[in-house]
Amino acid sequence: MSETWVVVPTCLPTILRRCHRCASGRFRANGKFRVNANHKLLDAWLLALCEACGDTAKLTVMERMNVRSVQPELLNLLHANDPGLAAELLQDPVVRRRNRIALDWGNAWRLEGGTSDRPDRPHPPEGGSIEVSVRFGARIPVRPVRLIAEGFGLSRAEVERLLAEGNLVSTVRLAGRLTGDFTFTLKR
Numbered sequence: 001m002s003e004t005w006v007v008v009p010t011c012l013p014t015i016l017r018r019c020h021r022c023a024s025g026r027f028r029a030n031g032k033f034r035v036n037a038n039h040k041l042l043d044a045w046l047l048a049l050c051e052a053c054g055d056t057a058k059l060t061v062m063e064r065m066n067v068r069s070v071q072p073e074l075l076n077l078l079h080a081n082d083p084g085l086a087a088e089l090l091q092d093p094v095v096r097r098r099n100r101i102a103l104d105w106g107n108a109w110r111l112e113g114g115t116s117d118r119p120d121r122p123h124p125p126e127g128g129s130i131e132v133s134v135r136f137g138a139r140i141p142v143r144p145v146r147l148i149a150e151g152f153g154l155s156r157a158e159v160e161r162l163l164a165e166g167n168l169v170s171t172v173r174l175a176g177r178l179t180g181d182f183t184f185t186l187k188r
Contacts, residue, residue, distance in 0.1 A: 024052035
């Protein structure tokens with residue numbers, strides 16, 4: 001028996017950065033950009049609002065770029081406040097490092113597939129096995145144990161027990177966090 005699960009983002013992640021006004025550490029990006037032109041040079045920022053006080057932080061996307069070196073499609077997306085571009089830029093390690101931010105993906109993704117979506121479907125039969133292929137719609141760091149527990153409707157302790165007994169096997173290490181596609185097999 002074989003299945004495919006997909007980890008899908010539901011909204012933009014929370015930005016972890018210290019607020020200069022209230023010392024809160026959480027910002028919410030809503031996909032709005034600010035573009036400023038100074039003669040032939042462009043600056044662009046992604047705007048984020050502090051969850052505590054509402055202060056606006058500007059995350060640098062581009063700085064002092066010549067107008068001719070910016071692709072027109074990118075400029076149109078910036079002017080249109082494209083949320084897809086905002087999600088792509090937040091996942092870019094260069095943008096995160098430049099702005100000294102981290103992302104919190106808690107409550108910003110969901111699992112499509114698995115028994116949590118279809119409670120009427122039974123678990124693998126005794127003595128049988130199921131191979132599950134997990135795909136990521138974005139680079140979302142997720143603990144595989146949590147994902148497997150949610151997908152099969154089990155507790156994390158039960159998943160840890162299956163892993164320790166050798167009934168849950170994978171080519172990747174299931175401890176820690178993963179952001180890329182992987183497969184695993186559950187034997188009952």
